[in-house]
Amino acid sequence: MLKQSQCAILLTGAVCSASAAITSAAFIPTTTITPTAWFDVDSIAASNPSIVDGASVGSWADSSGNGKTATSAANRNPAYYANQVNGHGSVRFNYLAPGTTQVNSATNEYLAFTGLVGNTATSNLSIYVVANDTGTRTNTTATARGPLVNTRSAPTVNNGFAVNYVGQNATTAGYEHFGATSSQGTIQSTPMGEDNYNLIALNRTGLASQLRTYTDIDQAGTSTTWSAFTPSTATTTQIGTEGGSTGFYFFGDISEIIIIDSGANPLSDADRTAITNYLGQKYAITAASTAVVPEPAAIATLTLGGFLIRRRRAV
Numbered sequence: 001m002l003k004q005s006q007c008a009i010l011l012t013g014a015v016c017s018a019s020a021a022i023t024s025a026a027f028i029p030t031t032t033i034t035p036t037a038w039f040d041v042d043s044i045a046a047s048n049p050s051i052v053d054g055a056s057v058g059s060w061a062d063s064s065g066n067g068k069t070a071t072s073a074a075n076r077n078p079a080y081y082a083n084q085v086n087g088h089g090s091v092r093f094n095y096l097a098p099g100t101t102q103v104n105s106a107t108n109e110y111l112a113f114t115g116l117v118g119n120t121a122t123s124n125l126s127i128y129v130v131a132n133d134t135g136t137r138t139n140t141t142a143t144a145r146g147p148l149v150n151t152r153s154a155p156t157v158n159n160g161f162a163v164n165y166v167g168q169n170a171t172t173a174g175y176e177h178f179g180a181t182s183s184q185g186t187i188q189s190t191p192m193g194e195d196n197y198n199l200i201a202l203n204r205t206g207l208a209s210q211l212r213t214y215t216d217i218d219q220a221g222t223s224t225t226w227s228a229f230t231p232s233t234a235t236t237t238q239i240g241t242e243g244g245s246t247g248f249y250f251f252g253d254i255s256e257i258i259i260i261d262s263g264a265n266p267l268s269d270a271d272r273t274a275i276t277n278y279l280g281q282k283y284a285i286t287a288a289s290t291a292v293v294p295e296p297a298a299i300a301t302l303t304l305g306g307f308l309i310r311r312r313r314a315v
Helices: 042-047 269-282
Strands: 009-012 013-017 036-042 057-058 071-073 080-087 090-092 109-113 123-132 146-151 161-166 173-178 187-191 197-205 208-214 221-227 236-239 252-261
Touching: 009 252, 036 042, 042 057, 042 080, 042 090, 057 080, 080 123, 080 252, 123 146, 123 161, 123 269, 146 252, 161 197, 197 269, 236 252, 252 269
Parallel strands: 013 057
Antiparallel strands: 009 013, 036 252, 057 071, 071 109, 080 090, 090 252, 109 236, 123 197, 123 252, 146 161, 146 236, 161 173, 173 187, 197 208, 208 221
């Protein structure tokens, strides 16, 4: 169990602001890795044991010790809900599930922290997101996206990067947009179902990236090498939006985000395996709980294009 310092909680109109939860570096379990930013839903309830379902989340404390607390803009706060996946809660963006309530319900909900990650052509960047996508989108176009982690300055600008869901309903896919022009190839994606929780993992070494998804019954991924990267001109790394007030928004739940901007030293395969297994076991995502990264060629499907992944269905 990681030892965390006491969190200062401000409750104003049932808005939870856990903005100073961690003051010392924290390691990801079973590793010696301290993330660049780490958003763990358990930290919200640990800081405020009396928090109720539907309470607005005005900020989400960074558990890494690096002070990258993610805050909302103009009170467009997502909401906290307990016991959503294997006993853990979630932060819910832009939708209200049947039979639930939300305090201070808002539209276009998202969070962001100051500064950009992975914003050079030589960056070594790893991002892990445990999320549940409803399949709802800001608009109905085939390329409408459900943003998870994003540094793009706007949806129409080819800079920075975005880790998203894309498409709708049964055509929902895990998706990365890379900061380059369309002629240089900007996306990689995989079809997957939209219901229940899954793990999306992006591991990037300079211009080479691997995007993988894990569910209860399967996993798959793509490997791509890009020809260029254009740094973002944004000032924040965003959670749940692509471009803020002019962008797409995520409709769904996020339980944990781990971001590792590792400078000149990419994570080892053993590190990637340990993080994937930790999240898979914590959230009962079967394929992630025993995965080996990279998978042997006989098991994994690594291509330069899209790939098909079977997806669990709600029962």
